[in-house]
Amino acid sequence: KAGVTQTPRYLIKTRGQQVTLSCSPISGHRSVSWYQQTPGQGLQFLFEYFSETQRNKGNFPGRFSGRQFSNSRSEMNVSTLELGDSALYLCASRGQLNTEAFFGQGTRLTVV
Amino acid sequence: KQEVTQIPAALSVPEGENLVLNCSFTDSAIYNLQWFRQDPGKGLTSLLLIQSSQREQTSGRLNASLDKSSGRSTLYIAASQPGDSATYLCAVKGSWGKLQFGAGTQVVVTP
Numbered sequence: 001k002a003g004v005t006q007t008p009r010y011l012i013k014t015r016g017q018q019v020t021l022s023c024s025p026i027s028g029h030r031s032v033s034w035y036q037q038t039p040g041q042g043l044q045f046l047f048e049y050f051s052e053t054q055r056n057k058g059n060f061p062g063r064f065s066g067r068q069f070s071n072s073r074s075e076m077n078v079s080t081l082e083l084g085d086s087a088l089y090l091c092a093s094r095g096q097l098n099t100e101a102f103f104g105q106g107t108r109l110t111v112v
Numbered sequence: 113k114q115e116v117t118q119i120p121a122a123l124s125v126p127e128g129e130n131l132v133l134n135c136s137f138t139d140s141a142i143y144n145l146q147w148f149r150q151d152p153g154k155g156l157t158s159l160l161l162i163q164s165s166q167r168e169q170t171s172g173r174l175n176a177s178l179d180k181s182s183g184r185s186t187l188y189i190a191a192s193q194p195g196d197s198a199t200y201l202c203a204v205k206g207s208w209g210k211l212q213f214g215a216g217t218q219v220v221v222t223p
Contacts, residue, residue, distance in 0.1 A: 033211070
């Protein structure tokens with residue numbers, strides 16, 4: 001059974017650009033959530049989608065947005081990139097909202 | 113607001129010694145608690161999930177306990193091996209839906 005797949009694995013972008021990250025959950029899982037990991041702040045919750053609906057949102061500016069498609073795949077978009085957006089972005093999938101979360105390998109975003 | 117603390121921040125033990133990692137949380141209204149392992153630059157690997165109604169979970173050399181009333185969980189790793197070297201993170205899931213993570217314990221097991 002395939003795990004959670006995140007693409008791309010690495011990205012280098014320039015300040016002011018925008019970026020889209022993709023996450024394919026485990027087959028049959030309907031919940032996808034996104035986290036940002038930095039050395040200074042640790043793991044911080046961005047948002048969670050369940051059956052194409054955003055269920056919860058973390059404390060991030062509106063430049064961070066996401067969506068979920070009917071096949072449960074999710075995308076996260078960051079517009080007007082800032083140096084501080086450099087981080088490892090992790091996606092997690094669950095079968096139901098309170099079950100075990102499984103994470104992907106992450107996308108390493110570097111903003112220069 | 114839920115806060116999750118992991119002590120110690122770093123730990124170094126000789127191979128064969130048992131590991132004891134601690135996690136505390138301030139709000140006992142949780143659905144579950146999950147322990148993860150993270151290797152440098154990699155994603156998170158789920159180790160154990162304990163539902164709020166459970167007191168412990170075991171998987172191989174790993175055992176995790178949960179005391180919801182005191183806001184504590186402990187992860188025990190028996191007979192540590194160099195391959196156990198990693199950062200271990202605990203996370204609690206509350207009614208607000210998200211996982212709240214601790215800062216992690218960095219473990220080094222020396223041969």
